[in-house]
Amino acid sequence: MSTSWNRTGENKPTVLSTLPKELPLDFLKTITGQFAEERILGVGAFGTVYEGTMPDGQKIAVKRLAENSPIARDKAFNSEVQNIMALQHENIVKLVGFSHEGQKKVVLNNGRYIVADIVESLLCYEYLSQGSLQKNLFEVPILTDWDTRFKIIKGICKGLVFVHSIGIVHMDLKPQNILLDDKMVPKIADFGLSRLFGQEQTRMNTQNVVGSYGYIAPEYLYRGEISNKSDIYSLGLLILETTTMQKNCPGNEPSAGSFIKSVRENWTPNHIVSQFPGSDGDRLQQVNKCIIIGLECVEIDRQKRPTIENIVDRLNGLCSSTS
Known part of the structure; x- marks a missing residue:
């Protein structure tokens, strides 16, 4: 288990260091205020990045992949997770978690409301303040x-x-x-x-x-x-x-x-x-x-x-x- 120094100087694990790589979708919704607009850090072709606040106050950046990104969402998700997982370097942003989870939602399809499985793909990174x-x-x-x-x-x-x-x-x-x-x-x-x-x-x-x-x-x-x-x-x-x-x-x-x-x-x-x-x-x-x-x-x-x-x-x- 990794550890980091807390504000008092004690070598104590943060909540972030104890989390598994795969995070529950509901947890990511909670820490971003249900993907609140005021939590948006940036918007790009691949999705929207939100500021997430962990239970211990530590911040992470949560990217919610867009359905209409330039390449298929699943492909973008797999590329980023598989490739960035291997990258541990001071000049490369650190991936701290991800979520790829389906939820049932009522959606409009050809004029009728149906229940569909909608997969949400999210990537979580270290928060970079500047x-x-x-x-x-x-x-x-x-x-x-x-x-x-x-x-x-x-x-x-x-x-x-x-x-x-x-x-x-x-x-x-x-x-x-x-x-x-x-x-x-x-x-x-x-x-x-x-x-x-x-x-x-x-x-x-x-x-x-x-x-x-x-x-x-x-x-x-x-x-x-x-x-x-x-x-x-x-x-x-x-x-x-x-x-x-x-x-x-x-x-x-x-x-x-x-x-x-x-x-x-x-x-x-x-x-x-x-x-x-x-x-x-x-x-x-x-x-x-x-x-x-x-x-x-x-x-x-x-x-x-x-x-x-x-x-x-x-x-x-x-x-x-x-x-």
């Missing part, structure tokens, strides 16, 4: 100091190293799916679109292209090709947005062509100096390095994109060129 990177960058912009943003970029990259090392491709990296804890440590979330690769497999093809507009790698969008380099493309956009604090507004461009062109043309070394007045040489070099890496990640030819290991080494100052 919310999404999207919110902190663009909605309530508090990430104004460069050191915090650079730490966030490096943390996301460290998390992605681990994801790729166990054969998972995330497929939906974007600022809304990066959550921040109270120390601004970033954690990759939402593995509903993730794919698990076999040991010898490096890419796969699909005819069912789903993802977030503005972050989709072109080879996936146009040819259905999925590989680690699909994530690198999305990561590049994440790095550019976090560095520039400028929003990738996709409009009619699923792969963010106009945003990339704008960064490539405007974010010159002289512009970086003007945007970071008073910054020392090391910080200006970090900003410049992030712009360069971000632009390499969004190369149309996926073979020209760096590996995630190379990106981490360069961000840590261990090497200076792609491999």
Whole structure:
């Protein structure tokens, strides 16, 4: 049984640490106030996330999967549970429980009321107090100091190293799916679109292209090709947005062509100096390095994109060129 420190400093198990992974639906309804509107933390294509309060006061985030999500609800549920269960890393959101339970409900079907078995699928995560990177960058912009943003970029990259090392491709990296804890440590979330690769497999093809507009790698969008380099493309956009604090507004461009062109043309070394007045040489070099890496990640030819290991080494100052 896992334990954690309570407020008095005693090594005492919390309610959360003693719960089984599979949680009763009624329990999750109770701790979210019957999925009350005022408990909503966020709404996405895959469902609505609610704040849940455990009997001991500890908070968790409860995602109620939507029936009309981009891929079948059962498939999204299975992908997320199976893939994220394997992910225990400081830069990946922790899954603490789930529920997949049917209840009888009266529903309208072809003009008649019938009793049907409705399955509710819910996923429970650690609660991250600072919310999404999207919110902190663009909605309530508090990430104004460069050191915090650079730490966030490096943390996301460290998390992605681990994801790729166990054969998972995330497929939906974007600022809304990066959550921040109270120390601004970033954690990759939402593995509903993730794919698990076999040991010898490096890419796969699909005819069912789903993802977030503005972050989709072109080879996936146009040819259905999925590989680690699909994530690198999305990561590049994440790095550019976090560095520039400028929003990738996709409009009619699923792969963010106009945003990339704008960064490539405007974010010159002289512009970086003007945007970071008073910054020392090391910080200006970090900003410049992030712009360069971000632009390499969004190369149309996926073979020209760096590996995630190379990106981490360069961000840590261990090497200076792609491999």
